[in-house]
Amino acid sequence: MTTRTGEPIGNELLGLLKALKLGALADTLPARAALARQHKLSHITFLENLLADEVSRRETRSTTLRSKKAGLDPTMHLTDWQAPDDLRYDHTLLNDLATLRFLDASQSLIIQGPVGVGKTHLATAFGHLAIRRRHTVAFSRADKLFHRLRAARLDNTLDTELRRLTATDILIIDDFALRPLDATETSDFYELVIDRHRTKTTILTSNREPAEWLAMTADTMLAQSAIDRLTANAHTLTIEGPSYRQRTRAQLDATTHPEHPQ
Structure with a gap:
């Protein structure tokens, strides 16, 4: 050489x-x-x-x-999240969350807003930041998470899976309450929240506000107990504005089919 x-x-x-x-x-x-x-x-x-x-x-x-x-999208970093001017959110809160002080305090985070405003991107970005600080992270879409727990019941590995999720420093659950949770899923949600309460950080993204989650569950008492604990120890970042995906589509259409002057 x-x-x-x-x-x-x-x-x-x-x-x-x-x-x-x-x-x-x-x-x-x-x-x-x-x-x-x-x-x-x-x-x-x-x-x-x-x-x-x-x-x-x-x-x-x-x-x-x-x-x-951890299941994190490699393209979703905080430096890559470029919010357009018509997106509304608490800039001060976002900057504070980026310091991960909430993680050091074992607090959780709820990122809520309509479809396509970057909720998943931000949640993933916080995961990447935590990874760099050598924290353990697990990311999963809500439906896939509950499906995995249901499968764990069938092969008698549920306790092992729940212990793994409970021990993870940051558990990111994407698209929570997008669809109704059945009795088993509601119970699993309760167990995760109770076991992680004030000891680990949970990040949830949702199109619905926490006040709407209760109606999406099958057991009101379990759900109320879990939601109350989670929200009492969580920051809430609300993002409002038009969908990024639709904005991108509109730009693509404008490029593909430009208007011709009459």
Whole structure:
């Protein structure tokens, strides 16, 4: 292997790097070596820069793998969420939530609003932020979550699945109460909320306000108990405005079928 400056990296060095599980350093070694010569860096500083590259690479890889395991969309980061001017929400609250102080306090978050305003994007973005701080995260659409719990009953793994979900630092439930919850789903929702109350963070996105959730459940007493606990310890971010998807569709139509001057 030859560096960009023409200096060869011998097989012996490559073998040593691989033996130490540092083979990826070979990718940055040429540039770092050239930079060290250019700025007359000490051997210690050169080694520090080289190892910093490796730490950064490993952190990035670890974050990517943990985000994938959590079920987070890799395209939904806070920096990618560009709210149009006609979207209405509490900017101060959103900025405060981005600090994740609510997570440190084991508080929850409800993101509510109509279809297509970015609720899922924001919930996912908070998940990515938490992953970077080495918290455990699990993301699931509500219907898929309850389906998985129902399946766990059939193979006698329900207790294991509930313990896993209860132990997760941030549980993100997307599209909650989009459709009615039957008796089993209502019971599972109750168990999750009770077990996580004031110890872990739950993030829910919903097209409905919490006041409407009760009518979507099959057991009023269980649901009321769960909803009361959840809302008492949760921030609520309300987003109002037209659907982003419809806005994008309108822009696409305008591009595809531009109006011709008469």
